[in-house]
Amino acid sequence: MSELKLPIYLDYQATTPIDPRVLDKMMPFLTNEFGNPHSVEHNFGWKAEAAIDVARAQIANVIGSISEEVIFTSGATESNNIAIKGAAFAKFPNKNHVITAKTEHECVLASTRSLEKLGFTVTYLNVDHDGLIDLDELKNSITEKTSLVSIMAVNNEIGVLQNIKTIGEICKSTDILFHTDAAQAFGKIPLNVNDMNIDLMSISGHKIYGPKGIGALFVRNGVKVIPIMDGGGQENGLRSGTLSPALCVGLGEASKIALNDMTSDLKNVSKLSKSLLDILRHKLNNVRLNGSETDRYFGNLNLTFIGVKSDLFIADLKNIAVSSGSACSSAKHKPSYVLNELGLSKRDISSSIRIGIGRMTTEEEIDFAAKYIIKCVHNRQPK
Numbered sequence: 544m545s546e547l548k549l550p551i552y553l554d555y556q557a558t559t560p561i562d563p564r565v566l567d568k569m570m571p572f573l574t575n576e577f578g579n580p581h582s583v584e585h586n587f588g589w590k591a592e593a594a595i596d597v598a599r600a601q602i603a604n605v606i607g608s609i610s611e612e613v614i615f616t617s618g619a620t621e622s623n624n625i626a627i628k629g630a631a632f633a634k635f636p637n638k639n640h641v642i643t644a645k646t647e648h649e650c651v652l653a654s655t656r657s658l659e660k661l662g663f664t665v666t667y668l669n670v671d672h673d674g675l676i677d678l679d680e681l682k683n684s685i686t687e688k689t690s691l692v693s694i695m696a697v698n699n700e701i702g703v704l705q706n707i708k709t710i711g712e713i714c715k716s717t718d719i720l721f722h723t724d725a726a727q728a729f730g731k732i733p734l735n736v737n738d739m740n741i742d743l744m745s746i747s748g749h750k751i752y753g754p755k756g757i758g759a760l761f762v763r764n765g766v767k768v769i770p771i772m773d774g775g776g777q778e779n780g781l782r783s784g785t786l787s788p789a790l791c792v793g794l795g796e797a798s799k800i801a802l803n804d805m806t807s808d809l810k811n812v813s814k815l816s817k818s819l820l821d822i823l824r825h826k827l828n829n830v831r832l833n834g835s836e837t838d839r840y841f842g843n844l845n846l847t848f849i850g851v852k853s854d855l856f857i858a859d860l861k862n863i864a865v866s867s868g869s870a871c872s873s874a875k876h877k878p879s880y881v882l883n884e885l886g887l888s889k890r891d892i893s894s895s896i897r898i899g900i901g902r903m904t905t906e907e908e909i910d911f912a913a914k915y916i917i918k919c920v921h922n923r924q925p926k
Contacts, residue, residue, distance in 0.1 A: 549862045551908045551911060553863055553864055553865050553898050555843075555904075556700075556727060556843055557866060559751065560752065560903055562753070562902070568796040569789045572591070572787075578591040580592040581786070595791045597792075598792050598794060599615075602795060602798045604798070605730055607734075611764065613761055614779055614781050614782050615757065615794075616758045618755075621782075622746065624654050624771060626745060628657065628771050629769045632771075639690070640663070641689070642666045642693070643692070644670060646670050646701075646880070648695060648724055651693055651695070655693075666684045668680055672885055673703065673838065674698060674834040675705060678710070691719065692714050692721050693724070694721075695725075696723045696729075698727070698834070698843075700845060700882070701839075701843065702834060702840045703835050711741055712740055720742045721741055723743070726750050727750060730805065731801070731808070741763075742763045742766050743760065745760055752797050752801070754789075757793060759794065760782075812902070816844055817841065820844060822913040822917075823916065827917060833845040833895060842900045844899075846895065846896060847887065848920050848923075851923045855923060863915060867879075867897065879892055
């Protein structure tokens with residue numbers, strides 16, 4: 544039994560610790576192998592370029608694509624912006640309609656709001672109390688002006704898994720591009736862009752035990768995307784700027800490890816997650832899981848502790864790192880729009896926390912967390 548070290552990290556949707564195997568692969572490119580991958584006149588540049596080519600192939604292997612369809616970005620936010628705006632601009636003005644969901648990541652919703660200011664029409668699909676879109680509503684929303692559908696694979700706040708394969712089939716049958724924000728799904732659950740008819744996919748490095756500041760965008764061959772940034776024309780002209788070999792190599796190695804360890808990682812994370820949920824439900828009568836019980840990635844538990852204020856609750860949990868929602872928008876201190884769309888009351892939203900379980904989480908940590916959470920809930924419940 545390993546020694547329990549405090550505090551315990553249970554916020555794996557916000558970010559993940561870098562895997563030591565990833566860091567080992569990165570280190571040479573932070574020291575001696577410092578060449579610019581776009582310098583093609585000498586050995587320093589060739590080595591950097593070759594390493595990035597390997598990383599590109601490692602990412603492609605995870606999703607069943609080819610290397611040429613993977614471009615590097617700074618992260619999923621940039622990937623989402625390029626995909627949504629770039630694909631929409633490419634069809635404009637003949638097609639000016641985009642479809643997404645009300646529970647998408649803030650950067651997706653901000654991108655579609657930007658499109659609306661430029662003359663686009665956007666349909667925001669509702670979700671049910673489980674957090675799932677209605678596929679019939681999606682079908683009925685499609686018009687001859689629709690160019691793009693953007694639906695997140697796994698929701699960052701509640702872990703709900705949308706029916707990506709069916710959505711892809713709907714889009715393909717109507718000749719509409721399908722983009723998915725897979726930041727919380729890539730490397731964690733099986734994804735295949737061909738089987739799922741995905742045209743554009745956003746990927747993040749620091750969600751899969753890789754470095755921060757690096758991501759990728761899958762763009763299917765033949766799909767036209769207008770660049771949203773001008774420069775030297777790197778990354779097939781879609782993302783200009785000098786790539787960081789160290790970061791690219793880190794994402795590539797993290798992708799390779801994720802593919803090799805996906806089955807065991809998913810099994811372990813699901814086991815620990817269900818164990819924690821079972822203990823909390825057995826010991827507490829005021830806990831509720833938000834989002835679908837079955838259509839989900841189990842490493843993400845969004846729980847409402849009815850009657851317990853989450854901000855005070857989190858302050859009590861000094862030895863456990865959890866959050867009240869998305870790390871990308873939590874600084875705004877606004878109630879979760881995702882939980883609001885599920886139909887939760889303001890009171891219940893303010894009593895909800897997100898617990899993230901990952902590759903490095905241990906059984907000892909889960910046992911400690913369960914007892915600690917139960918104790919803090921009892922202390923906060925009205926006497």
